Amino acid sequence: MLFTRASRSGGKLAHREHLVWADWLGLQLASASIMTRLGIQLGLAAAYFFIGQLSFRFANLESAFAGTFYLHEGYGLALGAMLGFRALPSVLAGHLALVLYQGGSWERASISALENGGVLALTVAFLRFVRFNKSMSTPKDFLLLVVAALAAYQIPSRLAGFAILAGVGGLPSVHLANLTAVVEESLADESICQVLIAVVIVTTFDNLRLGRTYRYWLADAVALAAISFGLIGMLWGERGMFSPLHIFSIVYIAVMINTFLFGLHGAAQANLAILVVLQWAANQPWSPLAHLLASQDLQNSVSTILIGAITSSCLVGALLREKADKEIELTELATRDALTGLYNRRYFFEAASREISRTRRHEVDLVLLCIDLDHFKKINDTYGHSAGDEVLAVVGEILQDESRQVDVAARLGGEEFAVLACDTNDAESLANRMREAILRRLQQNPDLVRFTVSIGITRVRRDDGDVATVLKRADDALYEAKRNGRDCVVVRP
Numbered sequence: 001m002l003f004t005r006a007s008r009s010g011g012k013l014a015h016r017e018h019l020v021w022a023d024w025l026g027l028q029l030a031s032a033s034i035m036t037r038l039g040i041q042l043g044l045a046a047a048y049f050f051i052g053q054l055s056f057r058f059a060n061l062e063s064a065f066a067g068t069f070y071l072h073e074g075y076g077l078a079l080g081a082m083l084g085f086r087a088l089p090s091v092l093a094g095h096l097a098l099v100l101y102q103g104g105s106w107e108r109a110s111i112s113a114l115e116n117g118g119v120l121a122l123t124v125a126f127l128r129f130v131r132f133n134k135s136m137s138t139p140k141d142f143l144l145l146v147v148a149a150l151a152a153y154q155i156p157s158r159l160a161g162f163a164i165l166a167g168v169g170g171l172p173s174v175h176l177a178n179l180t181a182v183v184e185e186s187l188a189d190e191s192i193c194q195v196l197i198a199v200v201i202v203t204t205f206d207n208l209r210l211g212r213t214y215r216y217w218l219a220d221a222v223a224l225a226a227i228s229f230g231l232i233g234m235l236w237g238e239r240g241m242f243s244p245l246h247i248f249s250i251v252y253i254a255v256m257i258n259t260f261l262f263g264l265h266g267a268a269q270a271n272l273a274i275l276v277v278l279q280w281a282a283n284q285p286w287s288p289l290a291h292l293l294a295s296q297d298l299q300n301s302v303s304t305i306l307i308g309a310i311t312s313s314c315l316v317g318a319l320l321r322e323k324a325d326k327e328i329e330l331t332e333l334a335t336r337d338a339l340t341g342l343y344n345r346r347y348f349f350e351a352a353s354r355e356i357s358r359t360r361r362h363e364v365d366l367v368l369l370c371i372d373l374d375h376f377k378k379i380n381d382t383y384g385h386s387a388g389d390e391v392l393a394v395v396g397e398i399l400q401d402e403s404r405q406v407d408v409a410a411r412l413g414g415e416e417f418a419v420l421a422c423d424t425n426d427a428e429s430l431a432n433r434m435r436e437a438i439l440r441r442l443q444q445n446p447d448l449v450r451f452t453v454s455i456g457i458t459r460v461r462r463d464d465g466d467v468a469t470v471l472k473r474a475d476d477a478l479y480e481a482k483r484n485g486r487d488c489v490v491v492r493p
Contacts, residue, residue: 041089044079048094049101051075056102070190072098073157074197076116077149080124081202082134087124092117115160119153126152135206136199136264137325139318145198146311150191192307196272199314203265220262220269227254228273235281248305255313263324264317271310278306337411339389340396348410352420352467355408359460366420366460367427370474371399371434373415374452374486387449394448398437402430418471431455431489452487454478459493 055071072094079087095116099109126148133141207216234247251274259267335347343351352368359366373379373391380388392415399409399417408420421427435453442448456477464470477492484490 041093044087044090045093045097048072048075048079048091049097052094052098053101070194071197073153073190074194075201076120077123077145077153077194078198078201080120081127081132081145081198082205084124084128085121088117088121091120116157119157119160122156123148123152134202135209136202136318136321137206138322139315142199142264142314142318146191146195149195149198150188153194154191188307189303192310193272193275196268196275196310196314199264199268200272203263203268207265220266223258223261223266224269224273227251227258227270228277230254231274231277232281235277248309252309252313255309256316259313259317260320262317263321264314267313267317271313275306337396339392340399340411342396342399342417343408343410345410345412348408348412348418348420349467351408352470355420355422356460356464356467356470360462365423365425367424368458368460368470368474369419369421369427369431370456370471370478371395371417371419371431371453372455372478372482374454374482376415376451379449379451383449391449391451394441395438395453398434398441402434402437418474427457427459428489428491431457435487435489454481454486455489456481457489457491 049072052070052072076087076091076095079091092113096109096113099112100106104112127144130144130148132144132148136142136145231247231251234250255267255270255274258270262269335343337344355364355366358364373395376388376391379391392411395417396409396411399419403409403419403421406422408422410418410420412418419430421430424430434455438451438453442450456474456479458470458473458477460470473492477490480492481488481490
């Protein structure tokens with residue numbers, strides 16, 4: 001898999017999430033000022049309105065109660081999945097504006113907006129009940145979203161819409177046969193389209209959270225364009241170069257390749273692009289697809305094939321994401337210290353060996369800092385091991401924050417830490433910044449046990465044979481700092 005693994009960033013904690021738009025939005029809606037929350041809600045409502053307009057134009061609909069291609073419903077589902085009940089005001093306002101713009105009365109628009117908001121609230125409640133994970137990192141999460149779209153969104157929405165039409169005079173009377181027809185008609189098609197839109201939005205923000213690079217997004221755009229224009233080329237012409245069976249086979253292979261490269265995100269966006277192209281081609285009189293779909297039986301057969309292909313490819317994408325996450329978790333367990341989040345002793349020696357070899361080849365400045373907590377045994381004996389663990393965790397956070405991405409910060413064991421600083425000429429300033437950061441943390445947290453650190457520094461020489469030689473020299477500097485009264489820095493060339 002080329003792009004399904006989460007991104008890494010040097011010595012930084014792998015599990016630390018980047019604060020992106022979706023996470024920031026959730027925090028703002030929970031804690032920001034009234035005006036800020038209002039502005040965000042209006043922005044989300046405006047997006048719902050314009051996406052709804054796009055879907056109506058795309059599907060050539062006449063009113064808000066007809067059609068089969070609801071982009072705004074997928075957008076609303078995505079907001080509900082990411083923001084929970086905080087998405088309801090935006091969806092209500094956006095849907096109200098959408099129905100009014102389409103020519104509906106205030107009464108109908110209000111009823112329709114309340115119905116849509118109520119259905120979304122039911123869907124959010126269902127997703128919370130089943131503990132849906134908005135990162136969609138497992139096949140279970142994808143299936144839960146499908147079930148939510150089908151059972152908690154589409155069916156209640158259809159039943160409520162049927163009741164609204166009957167109540168405002170759109171239907172002469174309510175019959176069981178009519179009710180069944182409303183529920184069954186294009187139910188699976190609309191649900192899967194709604195899910196694809198939601199999955200594309202949710203996984204896009206999840207990829208931003210994972211810190212994907214521009215190369216990922218560029219490759220993603222190129223692959224999506226290749227699938228879309230490739231399908232258009234196969235459908236072009238009066239008869240086309242390929243039979244429908246060949247087209248579906250080639251498209252499915254292309255989708256699976258995109259799934260392999262980009263996981264669930266790639267599967268969902270490729271399938272959505274294919275549906276858009278097929279929707280367009282089915283309405284072109286010269287397209288072979290239009291002749292193929294002239295029969296209702298063939299339409300049902302094509303829909304069944306597409307739903308099966310979409311579901312299977314998305315499940316494979318979710319499986320690949322879950323597998324990649326498990327591999328990363330195993331790597332974390334093998335290379336990270338569980339208490340502090342820093343690298344462990346084994347990984348540090350491996351990384352230090354590589355960097356020392358690089359120093360010999362390229363004459364790169366490399367400095368080793370050995371850091372030891374002062375009187376740590378006394379802290380454990382006086383305040384207990386839980387207090388000692390808290391101190392170790394705080395030191396780990398500070399080393400992580402003060403070191404750079406190119407540096408390697410590790411816990412060597414017990415209360416002893418090390419930082420391998422690459423390409424630096426002022427390691428003493430780095431050590432003093434760490435000590436100052438400790439003082440700031442103690443001032444900010446009066447309940448934290450008071451502690452200090454001693455630091456020994458040495459520079460890696462070209463004639464150093466191995467890591468142990470450098471570590472021994474840094475240890476000597478560290479113990480000199482202990483003899484000098486602790487809470488200080490000693491440098492040995």
